Amino acid sequence: MNIKTKIFGEIEILDDKIIFFENGIIGFPELKRFALIHDEEKGTDAGIRFLQSIDEPAFAMPVMDPLVVKPDYDPEVNDELLSGAGQVTPDNILVLVTVSVPGDLKKMSVNLQGPFVINVEEHKACQIIVENGEYPVKFPIYDILHSGKGDK
Numbered sequence: 001m002n003i004k005t006k007i008f009g010e011i012e013i014l015d016d017k018i019i020f021f022e023n024g025i026i027g028f029p030e031l032k033r034f035a036l037i038h039d040e041e042k043g044t045d046a047g048i049r050f051l052q053s054i055d056e057p058a059f060a061m062p063v064m065d066p067l068v069v070k071p072d073y074d075p076e077v078n079d080e081l082l083s084g085a086g087q088v089t090p091d092n093i094l095v096l097v098t099v100s101v102p103g104d105l106k107k108m109s110v111n112l113q114g115p116f117v118i119n120v121e122e123h124k125a126c127q128i129i130v131e132n133g134e135y136p137v138k139f140p141i142y143d144i145l146h147s148g149k150g151d152k
Contacts, residue, residue: 001015001054001135005058006043007052007056008037008052009036010088019033019036019057019124020124021124021127022084023126028130031053033053033054035051035052036051037052041042046061047145050062061098061100062101063096064096064097064099065095066095066112068110068145068148073097076113076132081103082117082126084129085117086119087119092120092122093117096118097112109139109140109141111137113136114127114128114129114137115127115128
């Protein structure tokens with residue numbers, strides 16, 4: 001299917017690339033179908049990708065792998081919270097966190113408290129809240145990303 005997006009213009013989304021969030025995402029329970037979009041030239045390892053809504057083409061959220069900025073990220077989660085993602089295993093799970101990019105890039109952060117859990121085999125996903133207080137909603141990442149670029 002083709003959709004006209006606010007950020008990427010008109011793009012084609014293959015049906016087998018649609019990720020279904022049974023309960024929508026936090027703040028937007030009506031948005032249930034998404035696609036993961038990345039810069040084709042940089043590939044999937046480019047860092048920031050976008051969770052693009054199929055239901056609302058103007059809605060796309062920047063997301064990234066939390067392990068890029070917090071290598072020890074490993075929240076304990078009740079299996080019941082993951083039910084919307086189907087049968088998740090270490091081999092089929094993809095965890096992403098939202099990226100907040102304010103006007104001042106030095107205040108860029110990720111939300112480690114509300115990750116998206118995606119079952120890449122079943123194309124099902126859910127967003128959970130990690131409630132143990134160990135992971136913040138605004139985890140600063142500018143310095144981490146900037147120092148990583150300096151090492152290359």
